[in-house]
Amino acid sequence: MTDQMYRIALASRPEGAPTAENFSYEAAQIPTPGAGEVLVRVHYMSLDPYMRGRMDDAKSYAAPVPVGGTMEAGAVGEVIASQSPHFKPGDFAFGMFGWATHGCLPASHLRKLDPAQAPITTALGVLGMPGFTGWHGLTEYGKPKAGETLVVAAATGPVGSMVGQVARLAGLRTVGIAGGADKCELATGRFGFDACLDHRAYENARDLRTALKQECPDGIDIYFENVGGKVLEAVMPLMNPFGRIPICGMIAWYNAGGLGAGARDQGLTAPGLWRNILVNFLSVNGFIISNHFDRFPQFLQEVAPKVLGGEIAYLEDIAEGLENAPATFISMLGGGNVGKQIVKVI
Template sequence: MTETMKKIVLAKRPEGMPTEENFRLEEAPLPELQEGEVLVAVRYMSLDPYMRGRMDDAESYASPVPLGGTMEAGTVGEVIESRSDRFAKGDMAFGMFGWATHGVLPAKQLRKIDPDAAPISTSLGVLGMPGFTAWAGITAYGALEAGQTVVVGAATGPVGSMVGQLAKLKGCRVVGVAGGPEKCKMAVETFGFDACVDHRAHGSASEMRAALAAECPDGVDLYFENVGGPTLGGVLPLMKIGGRIIVCGMIAWYNGATDETGQIPLGKFWRRVLVKRLQIFGLLQTDHVARFGEFVREIAPKVKSGEIAYVEDVAEGLENAPEAFRALLTGGNTGKQVVKIS
């Protein structure tokens, strides 16, 4: 067994889009196991937009990664040593080991993964945090009924694609927003959306409004917000009375970019909320973790049968994680972005 591990740490806090100098690849000795702990060799690592916020030293719903600290990430891998009766050598486990080839955590902080139920990488996407986030938001706040119209930002990402498929199962008309004709095609042909608007072809809020209005002639009952920016600006005027907005992410603004939507006066926005009697929900999956078992029991059979589709974008090698992460922040990925650790 190797005696060392590799990890990527936060070398410098970014200003705007992260660059190579914000990350540093380091080698370190494997941690020694204490009673009740498990050593895992990481096979797949997740990359998610929320990680950009963790790089800033700013108040948020979670603590930032400290300078010199290992970048945060959900991972899945093989148990190579255990001092817990909960895990045996060879078991597959999910844990928050971060951007690293190996990790040690108490067994109680790990979740055993059944490799026969689905590929282990799905525990990072469709059957992991992104899929659960979508399911939690829809079941807790969606109030969906057949015939309603749902708009989903970042439609082909792991959260958006799950939202769209859940809404279709409820009998809704589902319109996605994605970047580029290939992703829009995927939203319709792979994930079953009724239509998809290419935000790269409609760069302003007014253009997005016109494009979305054509696909949502009766207005929008639910907008699942993953992006912010002109997409949000285009959707807002189309919200129906009593419409719901589930705020999950704002990737368009994560690197400090500004646009006309970000400059909407608060008074004007607040008046729209009042006049349309909008309901706005902030969604953090951590508020719903007690329901994770229910999610897996409902969704895992649908994934296995093909009723729920998923797409993974796999980068090879820990050293390529920073480049893949930068691409993720600009929509360069297709489907759920994971890193295969060699």
């Protein structure tokens, strides 16, 4: 066993869409775990849209990754050394190990996984942060009621597909939005959406809205917001009185920097948004899932049996090799993934 590991650092901050030059692939020494710490050999790491926000030097809900620092990521792998009584070599664990082949963290920061129960990759998607985000946002702020209509974009992604399926099981009409005909087929097929619209097929928000209106004859009661931009513009006038909008992200604006703060949007004005919230008595709630981990056990208890029983489907898009993480990430920001984006590291 060599004592060499590899990591991907933030080489420079992107202006607009990230490029390969913003990342650097670097060798480093494998750390030695201190008291209470656990060393893990990463098998799979997660790529998620929120990471784009961490690349900006803007006050957000989390500190930015410093230039030269390892890119942040959740990952799963095998314990190879432990200074904690709670973990032993051969155990599997989830932790925020970053874009790296190895990670060393206090045992209290890790979650033990049982590979016999569920594939360890599910801890990155359907039974991890993204699935939990969809379930929590929908149940806590969306307050779904049977017979209502829900719209969610990125419908085949790990958040959108969870939202759609939990809503369908609760008796809602579910309308997805996705990029491309193939993804729309996945949404209505594998994920059981009642309908799915390809946003790329509509030149502007107005045309998308016309199509949405047909698929939502009774209006929209819940819009689960994860994209912003054209979809938000299309959806807003269709919201029903007393509608709910949980906001977990707005990927369409991230490349403008500052997690969207720098974005301009032709079709949406602040007074128009604000007015819509007022006149339709909307409830709009922003959230980040890391504030709500007290509900994680309830999530697993409710959702894991349905995933393992096949009632809730999931889909993973697994790229190979840590060195390909930057290209995969850049592609994902443009919708190049199909399902939960994961990188196989080992």
